[in-house]
Amino acid sequence: MESPQERRERRRAEKRxxxxxxxxxIALDDGLEAATVEAISAAADISPRTFFNYFGSKEDALVMEPAWRPEDLMELLRRRPEDEPVFRSLQAVMKEVGVRSLPLWADMQPFMELQNRHPELAVRARAADQAKVMEMTLALVRSRPGARGGLHARLLVVGSFGAMISAVQESLETGEPVEELLDQAFALLEQGL
Amino acid sequence: MESPQERRERRRAEKRxxxxxxxxxIALDDGLEAATVEAISAAADISPRTFFNYFGSKEDALVMEPAWRPEDLMELLRRRPEDEPVFRSLQAVMKEVGVRSLPLWADMQPFMELQNRHPELAVRARAADQAKVMEMTLALVRSRPGARGGLHARLLVVGSFGAMISAVQESLETGEPVEELLDQAFALLEQGL
DNA sequence: TGCAAGGCTTGCAGTCTCTGCAAGAGTTGC
DNA sequence: GCAACTCTTGCAGAGACTGCAAGCCTTGCA
Structure with missing residues (x-):
């Protein structure tokens, strides 16, 4: 049975x-500059004001629903055993995050196409979250026992996120399973490029 | 002797x-939301319209002058010997770029402070260039002989840029020389984290 | 010195994103 | 069937950004 609370959330997500x-x-058919908030909300049959109840910015509506919020990712990281090597923790979390994205990829061809035409969109739309989560991850990595200096910690973080993004994009492009690609990516990082 | 052309360019750069x-x-003293174009241009003694002759966006004025434009970086990459391993080419170019930034770091403490408070600023301001240059680099890496598959190429690119950014930030924080840090970073990438 | 060409600065008007507020409509719980 | 709640919307307003055209200033040259 579905509680009214859940029901509301589900319908909200569907509307999003x-x-x-x-x-x-609209962005694909008529170009990015034609995709104004006014045009989008008219086509979606909501008022422009309501558009901003659903999305924090216009760009938000033009990129894929994120599979994780910064807090989720940090939570996953914190739950890892204290004595696990940091690299393994990062690998496990990135894998979890990558796999969790799968169900959201049902009808993402248009998103990929748009992403190819305007690669800066996703970066801009997720800049705040991205920066936040990378900063927190860096702090966490440094606090772990066995930290090996500032530069190493930084590379671990940018490498891990880079591996995840690379694996996801490669998977979207070639159709190979993300999990394998993620393992390959982390193996490359671990053993050297 | 300075040509009038050069003179104009220099004065323009100084004004920037x-x-x-x-x-x-302003952003540091009164907060980011106080740093409106109107406030900035008033304090800089120019009209708001002129502000946009100097900067493409407000955020442009809040981050450090970039040490390279996408075309510069691609030009550097293309000039590398054809038979050099891609990894070495990337390393050399990133080093060149990192070192070239040095003269621009004369009075960057305020920029660093702002960057710490609002880490998404630089990402947003440079998103288009960043995306463009990474895409082009990826294409170039793939066209080089000895390419080792899509995932590997992606990791090379994100790894190289990640190494450069990590080294620069670490250097800004600790004062260690960038060149050494860049070498360390690429050594870590090469031999594994 | 004086003038023509080209660049720079500016104001203006207009478009677009985004926000707070408050009114009204629809839902839910009892 | 009423009270509390949530959702949608309009409105007014701030702020980013652009194209255009007028005026100013510098530069090159006679």
């Missing part, structure tokens, strides 16, 4: 996705 | 830096 689809379609 | 300083100072 519906608006996203409309927005991306 | 002057406006930058003013903008960052």
């Amino acid at each position: 996705q519906a608006v996203r689809r409309v927005a991306v379609r | 830096q002057a406006v930058r300083r003013v903008a960052v100072r």
